[in-house]
Amino acid sequence: ILNVEQSPQSLHVQEGDSTNFTCSFPSSNFYALHWYRWETAKSPEALFVMTLNGDEKKKGRISATLNTKEGYSYLYIKGSQPEDSATYLCAFLTSYGKLTFGQGTILTVHP
Amino acid sequence: NAGVTQTPKFQVLKTGQSMTLQCAQDMNHNSMYWYRQDPGMGLRLIYYSASEGTTDKGEVPNGYNVSRLNKREFSLRLESAAPSQTSVYFCASLLLRQTGGKAFFGQGTRLTVV
Numbered sequence: 212i213l214n215v216e217q218s219p220q221s222l223h224v225q226e227g228d229s230t231n232f233t234c235s236f237p238s239s240n241f242y243a244l245h246w247y248r249w250e251t252a253k254s255p256e257a258l259f260v261m262t263l264n265g266d267e268k269k270k271g272r273i274s275a276t277l278n279t280k281e282g283y284s285y286l287y288i289k290g291s292q293p294e295d296s297a298t299y300l301c302a303f304l305t306s307y308g309k310l311t312f313g314q315g316t317i318l319t320v321h322p
Numbered sequence: 323n324a325g326v327t328q329t330p331k332f333q334v335l336k337t338g339q340s341m342t343l344q345c346a347q348d349m350n351h352n353s354m355y356w357y358r359q360d361p362g363m364g365l366r367l368i369y370y371s372a373s374e375g376t377t378d379k380g381e382v383p384n385g386y387n388v389s390r391l392n393k394r395e396f397s398l399r400l401e402s403a404a405p406s407q408t409s410v411y412f413c414a415s416l417l418l419r420q421t422g423g424k425a426f427f428g429q430g431t432r433l434t435v436v
Binding site: 302 | 426427
């Protein structure tokens with residue numbers, strides 16, 4: 212079993228706050244680390260795909276970093292907005308094609 | 323471009339009945355996946371098919387079988403449904419390549435077993 216752990220499980224912030232989540236993953240058979248955004252009643256949508264140690268990705272106010280040597284990734288949201296409210300999932304992709312998700316972080320941004 | 327199509331969207335089964343969930347993708351992806359979503363547990367992998375002709379167990383395979391019919395289609399079968407299989411099921415596909423791919427998901431199937 213590949214353990215992909217996310218923390219915290221849930222987070223409540225005020226509009227304008229910056230926040231970050233953590234994803235930890237196994238060190239063996241690494242191929243890629245994915246972040247997804249999942250809104251209620253919709254399907255998950257990919258935010259970032261990272262493959263190399265030290266990768267940093269950015270899309271607007273959201274960014275992510277990757278450390279494959281120690282097995283963790285951070286997702287950052289700067290200046291949270293109510294529309295950022297969603298569940299954020301990380302997923303570990305092995306070299307043999309297995310894609311395992313963490314349990315997710317539920318973000319609620321209060322106006 | 324339809325992406326990933328799952329059928330049906332909703333289903334109610336009686337305990338012991340069987341059914342097959344269908345999934346098809348039109349993106350020429352090599353890898354396909356079946357997940358179940360339960361409250362507080364994210365997406366748990368049931369089975370996956372890294373390439374046409376191969377299937378492997380995920381975290382929660384008991385009570386399920388899969389068939390990778392061709393490159394496009396990956397079906398999930400419940401032979402004898404149990405109330406514990408009440409869940410929302412998602413199919414996904416991915417192109418495994420150097421850039422690390424990203425998964426595309428179907429709209430989900432809400433299954434209730436009574």
